[in-house]
Amino acid sequence: QQPVQSPQAVILREGEDAVINCSSSKALYSVHWYRQKHGEAPVFLMILLKGGEQKGHDKISASFNEKKQQSSLYLTASQLSYSGTYFCGTVQDSNYQLIWGAGTKLIIKP
Amino acid sequence: EAQVTQNPRYLITVTGKKLTVTCSQNMNHEYMSWYRQDPGLGLRQIYYSMNVEVTDKGDVPEGYKVSRKEKRNFPLILESPSPNQTSLYFCASSFGDPRTQSTSPLHFGNGTRLTVT
Numbered sequence: 001q002q003p004v005q006s007p008q009a010v011i012l013r014e015g016e017d018a019v020i021n022c023s024s025s026k027a028l029y030s031v032h033w034y035r036q037k038h039g040e041a042p043v044f045l046m047i048l049l050k051g052g053e054q055k056g057h058d059k060i061s062a063s064f065n066e067k068k069q070q071s072s073l074y075l076t077a078s079q080l081s082y083s084g085t086y087f088c089g090t091v092q093d094s095n096y097q098l099i100w101g102a103g104t105k106l107i108i109k110p
Numbered sequence: 111e112a113q114v115t116q117n118p119r120y121l122i123t124v125t126g127k128k129l130t131v132t133c134s135q136n137m138n139h140e141y142m143s144w145y146r147q148d149p150g151l152g153l154r155q156i157y158y159s160m161n162v163e164v165t166d167k168g169d170v171p172e173g174y175k176v177s178r179k180e181k182r183n184f185p186l187i188l189e190s191p192s193p194n195q196t197s198l199y200f201c202a203s204s205f206g207d208p209r210t211q212s213t214s215p216l217h218f219g220n221g222t223r224l225t226v227t
Contacts, residue, residue: 002151002152029209029210030209030210030212032208032215032216034216040220040221041114041200041218041219041220041221042153042200042216042218043218044215044216044217047208047212047215048212049212087152087153089153091209091210096209096210097169097209098155098208098209099169100152100153100154101152102150102151102152103152
């Protein structure tokens with residue numbers, strides 16, 4: 001039931017784009033995205049509800065395809081500050097449980 | 111400053127010695143929750159509380175207790191810690207139920223790294 005995140009890790013140069021995917025085997029009500037820097041607490045990025053939402057602020061955006069039961073997080077023109085581990089959390093339609101993925105580690109190099 | 115405060119940040123203890131990790135939030139949030147974070151497993155919910163005196167089990171409640179006597183505090187109690195409870199623990203709070211309300215993101219504390227020997 002844990003959503004699957006891909007890739008597990010990615011290394012980019014500053015200015016490059018990244019896409020992080022989150023897939024579930026269950027029908028979803030919503031998808032949550034958080035970023036965690038090493039040694040710190042996870043920080044909220046966005047929540048997407050079913051209905052084919054797309055959201056974004058600054059250069060970080062996300063989409064939610066409820067038919068495919070997956071969400072993607074897009075980071076464009078990545079900055080050094082984008083480094084960290086990105087977690088998706090999925091809320092299932094059937095039981096409203098919030099289950100977290102294992103995370104995607106993003107390393108941005110100058 | 112709006113925040114979730116956990117104490118202690120680091121704790122080393124021995125098997126069987128009861129301990130409490132405190133969690134306090136100053137945002138008047140209804141919902142509070144405890145998670146443990148282990149490598150490769152992401153965040154797993156231990157217990158959560160929708161309001162004062164209302165608590166529910168999460169995914170991994172065995173070996174843990176919680177209480178919600180006041181709205182701002184949500185302590186995590188390990189009555190008899192064991193080495194498999196060695197982990198990084200996070201307390202989190204939100205205004206409403208984060209599962210169903212898109213305007214209720216979770217605010218996390220800075221974590222407590224617990225080692226049980």
